[in-house]
Amino acid sequence: MGSYKCCLCFTRKFRWCEAEPPADVRAAFAAHAGEGGSYMAADQFRKFLADQGDAGHDAELVIEKGIQLGPRQHLRGKLPVPAFTLDDFHRYLFSVELNPPIRSQVPALLFLDQLLHLLDLGHNSYLTGNQLSSDCSDVPIIKALKNGVRVIELDMWPNATKDNIDILHGRTLTSPVELIKCLRSIKEHAFSASPYPVIITLEDHLTPDLQAKVAEMVVETFGDLLYYPDSESPNEFPSPESLKKRIIISTKPPKEYLAAKNDKEKNGNSQNLNDDEEAWGKEVPGLQTELNKVSAFSFAVF
Structure with missing residues (x-):
């Protein structure tokens, strides 16, 4: 008082x-x-x-x-x-000066599966605005990386002529950006804010021939920056310290395929599911196979 x-x-x-x-x-x-x-x-x-x-x-x-x-x-x-x-x-x-927050350095013994819970994630990282009608660009990706985001999501779709790969929010009015432009920007700015690994999540809406093209782009763009695991099914992931300055590729099937698969599994219609997988090209294993063709090593696909 x-x-x-x-x-x-x-x-x-x-x-x-x-x-x-x-x-x-x-x-x-x-x-x-x-x-x-x-x-x-x-x-x-x-x-x-x-x-x-x-x-x-x-x-x-x-x-x-x-x-x-x-x-x-x-x-x-x-x-x-x-x-x-x-x-x-x-x-x-509560004094930042006398009792500052826990230091931002990542413990060397922290494994990647634990690190994933601590990562800044980017959802639809390529959008400049809303998810329905905005432009797709590498500029938001660059901004996210400079702000420390460690996971970048790219939705891959065939371009208008079906001979190349665009990044866009599918079935909307968003204007596309070329995949190769995004990959080159990621390479240039991946470690501007942090040396720890960048995970690129590729949502795959492509045909097998375009998957092969993606594999070539990824390997040619990132080269030695890519992380290759010692085995296809490691018992534990390496520490972030050992993954500094590395790029990790993660693939996932499109949402509509997962929804259809879930419905068919509930209905017990396994034959139709297998037929759909053949028509779709088994995207996740397919991209892995194409990456193996391009490189002599096994690629990291989570």
């Missing part, structure tokens, strides 16, 4: 306005505070840090800086020793 003169005539009192410490902060403070829980001295704060696995900080210095973040000294009340009050402790916990 602070008192201030107004117009030299009367005094007004203002309560120090700050968010109340939540219950878990109060509990942590009470567990380490002394003198009936009114303050946390340096040795008690040091024990708190050690309990959290952080014994590398100077407790006295942190307390001194933490006190400076709070209200003026006469508003805090007098303490017998330099110490944190509950409010000081609360401010310390």
